[in-house]
Amino acid sequence: MIELVIAKYNYWIYVILMMIGFYAMIVKTNLVKKIIGMNIFQTAIILFYISTAYKMGGATLPIMTDAQAHGHEAVLVDGVINPLPHVLMLTAIVVMVATLGVALAIVIHIYRRYNTLNEDEILKVMK
Amino acid sequence: MTVPIDLVLQIFIIVCAVASIVVKDLLSAAMILGAYSFFMCIMWAQMGAVDVAFTEASVSAGIGTILFVAAVMKTTRRSKD
């Protein structure tokens, strides 16, 4: 049991971070805090993907230095880390910042109309 | 023995995440979120994802923090919780 925690601590950290972000998105009544929670939630997922690509025990980056010299050569996969999740996460980071931009623009709009960023007060005004 | 750098980094990351949602001043929360993004960036670099690291640094820690600060400047710094 204890080696389950110690060997895969990356995944435990990602779950804890995801729950922190989720808590902030749901419980906090300030709109900017909700967006901060959304940011933490999405970066935790990126942590998850990158830790699945990592290999312990001296794995290096997949940089092939002598491919041109020797032509086709088989690569020992145990020595290089998996580069595909990195590429997927580049897309995810861009999506994250785009969502951040749209959400913050809407928050500025809301502030101009209601003069408060607290969800409870906005709901009271809207009733 | 060598310090397990990623464990230390991850403790810092959790502390930053909790701090940024607990702090009552929104500008401080945005700054702590920027620090969180930079810690994440160092952890990607330590795990070998250098391209993700500099994308995260430039986009999320750079532009993301700028967007947050701009939004907080245009709205209000106080927050009730």
Added chain:
Amino acid sequence: MILEQFPFLVHSAPALIIVIPLMFALLTPVIGLIRREWTFPWMLLALLLATLFSVTALQDVMRNGVIHYRMGNWEPPWGIEYVVDHLNGLMLVLISATALLVAVYGKKSVEQELPGKEVYFRCIFLLQVTGFLGIVITGDAFNLYVFLEIASLAGYALIAIGEDGAPFASFRYIIMGTIGACFYLLAIGYLYIVTGSLNMADLARLLPPLYGSKVVLTAFAFFMVGIAIKMALFPLHVWLPDAYTKAPSAVSALVAPLMTKVSVYVMIRILFGVFAPSFSISVVPAMKILLVAGIVAIFTGAILALAQKDFKRMLCYIIVAEVGYMVGGVGLANTTALRGAVLHIANDVVMTAGLFAVAGIINYKMREHRLDDFKDMFKRMPFTMAAFATIALSIIGVPPTGGFFSKWYLLQGALQEGSWIFVAALLFSSLVNVVLFFRIFEIGYGFHGDHGHSAGGDGGEAVAIREAPLSMLVPLMIAAATIVLLGFYNQALIGKIIQYAVPVL
């Protein structure tokens, strides 16, 4: 059709369907800088080309079988592949045709509601259509996430420029929608760890030996919850009424028919394309859960719709009930019910577009969209209300409109499975729809003498006919005619397209 003269165009139609609206969307602000009025024909040209290529792709599929288009000629699983089969082709034609009609319809409405912002509206409109087309055409799971986020972000932006209270409704939609998309991303991550592939067909091949492992079960659970949020399945539907009610009329007419139905398509693709049907039936009791969720959604949607005084909000709860039909139809897990569910997707896109178009016309005339605004509408806008009556009859489920036939197939499927509660839910929902729409007919014919306000109508016997503008009326009449045609030709539709779109269970 005419495109068959150029085999290169027919061959690369799957890529062009995505590239054309995307490129046109990016160039729209540039055109808007030169001359603002040119953006409207530009947008229509993009959507017309997208519709043309979609119809060509569907015809190609019906003649030659499933199309596999490899981006950059990379073989999957290393490359991204666009797969067009019968289900896809049908959805592509529906999405692009609906977008074209709503674009024509939205011209007057946008000029009235969003003065000065038409160029940006059209740009984001095209981006959202790109997102929807991309979701249905792609055969790669991560590419679907990218297009899902494109469509969702454009939707958040479009909904936020509506009436008073729209930014807050859009903010709540952002929070819930991001959770849904992130759950979908997590599910892809889990599946990638155990199989090493992101291509849907490849996953379907690699997953069956792994059905007992916890990772696959977790991935399935995350998929279902994420898609349920996007689909507005009860109880995750709370973002829908506020967001679609307060959005501008043209935006509601585009997003409401398409977003939830495209998410139902994604659910069908995952349940039958990525995971084998036997997984959802025997390994995990997902079908039973979906059936229960569908039944509860139908009941709550119907009951909550009765309580609304605002016409658009009532339509939003009708959407929640319609999603319940489709999810319940999938949950019944037999061939007839599945065919009914896919036919219902086709019918519902047309019906919802028509109903929100009527709501937009009422908003255009009366500046509001409450039920009381329908007073004397049958005398003042006879053509609009004739189309509205046709679509209302289709939602109730009266032959020969299309709504009757999809409900008929769903009922047959439910009777075959012996699921009496689903039959009761369908009949209850039809009765509630009768009450809802006949109430509007009553108000529209003026049977209630002391209700509402009659802005613009003379008090006496003769009420002048002041019809909606032609650019708003013609798409509505086309929608009403299409729903009747879908009813007449439903046998042909099922026989030629839908029969091959769903697996035989």
